[in-house]
Amino acid sequence: MIPVITIDGPSGSGKGTLARRLAEQLGFHLLDSGALYRLTALAAQKRNIDLEAPEVAAVAQSLNVRFDPDGAAYLDDACVDSVLRTEQTGAMASKIAARPDVRAALLERQRAFATAPGLVADGRDMGTVVFPDAPAKLFLDASAQIRAERRYKQLIENGLSANLAALVEEIQARDDRDRNRAVAPLVPAEDALVVDSTHLSIEAVEARMMEFIRAQGVV
Template structure:
């Protein structure tokens, strides 16, 4: 199987690039972040204490996770449209620190990569999930640029947003992702680092495709 691993902080463009790249290569796109969001969503509606390891372990034992193209299901329910709020994003960041949650999802992600060719993106794909991927990329951008991108997304979706709050939330998320004990966000030694701050999506995509196709 053929695999492309993409990591990067929130707002770096990795999700959009990964989708476009998967389409270009005609292979499956796997958004691992949506898996953490889905578990965070179930934890929220189940009133699970994210600081309680026993409650989280019980949650995992009684959870069926599945994906179909870009849709994600929890216990047979399509939750794709319910997991994109800032509240769920913050909960996902918290639940991702849990060792058992990461093991549960890493095992599932590796299983997918053994069944089909993938472009998989997240925060520990190049370092933990697919350390032997055929190609590895780390996308980054300045916090100002990433905040502007997220701000515009929120405006389009909800009609209002606070740019400074968005920036503050990103800084907190970055700190949590980079300092967590289990699988922190970091650059793999053999990953190609791309700063997308001043590049268009088309330019970044073209650069990645050129590397893959030689």
């Protein structure tokens, strides 16, 4: 079996950063599943398809995307990094992620990322739906206020405008959608290690995760 480490959690909890750090440390491949939903939303928008239309599932199934080793994302051979991580794209991704047909269309594409020597998969249902047999499952959380502050800092550092109060509201609304959707809601897997990063440094969270991964016999 290909060893898979899953990291689930709400938006802004730091799971993307931790997933990259763990993948680099272990020499594993990396799956940013949220990027696939964001890319699907952008592809639908590019084709002027309403996000509630049935055609969105077909867009997901035929998605023409690729990721560079440095993480840059390409849609139809055009780099979309400048819009991929915006709050608007995230909100669109959250909406289509609640659709069973879109999730089904992307399921096998996500599982195909599990190749030797191993995979670190970052998302919201990696440990519960996509890789339920993964030997090491992690769930990373943090308060909405802290997550909004982290996102605000990230946007400002990238030269983008941001409003902290609005970010808090957007994150809370996204949490509500993700946690209460009928299909694959955002919940920790029963055998996942839950880590609250509200008052922890990245280094402290990484150390706790690696301790758990080793205890599970993954490395």
